[in-house]
Amino acid sequence: MTERRWKSRAREYALLMRIDRPIGSLLLLWPTLWALWLAGAGAPDPYICFVFVLGVLVMRSAGCVINDFADRDIDPHVERTRNRPLASGRVSTREALGLFVALMLVALSLVLTLNRLTIALALAGGALATLYPFMKRYTYLPQVHLGLAFSWSIPMAWAALTGALPPLAWLLLTGNLIWTVAYDTIYAMVDRDDDLMVGVKSTAILFGDLDRAFIAGMQVTVLVVLALAGRQAALGIIYDISLAVAGALFAYQQWLIRDRERASCFKAFLNNNWVGAVIFAGMVGHYALETSS
Numbered sequence: 559m560t561e562r563r564w565k566s567r568a569r570e571y572a573l574l575m576r577i578d579r580p581i582g583s584l585l586l587l588w589p590t591l592w593a594l595w596l597a598g599a600g601a602p603d604p605y606i607c608f609v610f611v612l613g614v615l616v617m618r619s620a621g622c623v624i625n626d627f628a629d630r631d632i633d634p635h636v637e638r639t640r641n642r643p644l645a646s647g648r649v650s651t652r653e654a655l656g657l658f659v660a661l662m663l664v665a666l667s668l669v670l671t672l673n674r675l676t677i678a679l680a681l682a683g684g685a686l687a688t689l690y691p692f693m694k695r696y697t698y699l700p701q702v703h704l705g706l707a708f709s710w711s712i713p714m715a716w717a718a719l720t721g722a723l724p725p726l727a728w729l730l731l732t733g734n735l736i737w738t739v740a741y742d743t744i745y746a747m748v749d750r751d752d753d754l755m756v757g758v759k760s761t762a763i764l765f766g767d768l769d770r771a772f773i774a775g776m777q778v779t780v781l782v783v784l785a786l787a788g789r790q791a792a793l794g795i796i797y798d799i800s801l802a803v804a805g806a807l808f809a810y811q812q813w814l815i816r817d818r819e820r821a822s823c824f825k826a827f828l829n830n831n832w833v834g835a836v837i838f839a840g841m842v843g844h845y846a847l848e849t850s851s
Contacts, residue, residue: 570643575619583618588834589734593715596791600845606718613668620661621687627654628691636752675717683710698764705738726790733783740776741830747823777808793844800840804833
């Protein structure tokens with residue numbers, strides 16, 4: 559294979575893994591960092607942080623590959639996805655499956671350096687990530703499955719750092735699950751017309767004209783659950799301020815989706831990166847202030 563051919567394949571594989579679109583990695587990374595900082599009381603083990611951050615990047619890429627494999631007959635009919643490498647035929651199904659297996663093996667090699675409880679949880683997390691893309695064919699709640707998959711790094715972080723799974727880990731998982739359903743419903747609003755045409759299910763279709771109300775309810779619930787988590791972790795005023803800023807960002811997202819226009823809904827979805835970042839900043843700020851005082 560010539561150098562030009564290798565570069566062409568590498569580019570297509572990178573597109574298949576969404577290297578050019580980091581939003582998915584960021585939305586998976588923020589709750590992972592929340593958990594690492596809370597479980598590590600503001601000073602998590604550097605090596606475990608390295609494993610989790612790299613694992614997030616690898617698993618997100620693997621998830622994108624298996625998602626496109628599952629949707630290879632659907633994506634050509636959806637405006638936003640018709641030019642993806644598998645949908646357009648630039649990458650074969652065999653290549654995609656090979657790439658998926660390779661990425662999963664890399665993820666496995668990372669987690670095998672951690673304790674047994676974390677390894678057991680990682681195997682369950684791998685199953686969640688693999689099965690998610692197929693859920694939209696059978697249920698109107700695939701976003702709930704995605705929420706669980708995107709939140710599974712939270713108990714894994716506690717297991718890796720402490721060898722235990724306290725109630726706080728599950729409370730934080732619950733908050734992140736609800737947040738994921740909220741922002742992925744916004745994401746699904748972008749494709750709703752196309753999804754109805756091809757028969758794909760989503761919470762955006764299930765909620766119908768009440769979509770904004772359901773999203774608002776979930777956003778409020780997220781703030782309440784995260785506030786309860788903050789109380790359990792004894793986080794202070796800086797964290798409370800971060801939740802207030804997150805609430806303002808949620809209000810901005812509601813304004814963006816008011817007319818349900820595709821571009822505005824996608825902008826609102828992207829805005830959730832700042833929600834995750836602000837909450838993490840509140841946690842870091844709390845522990846930094848605690849250390850300095």
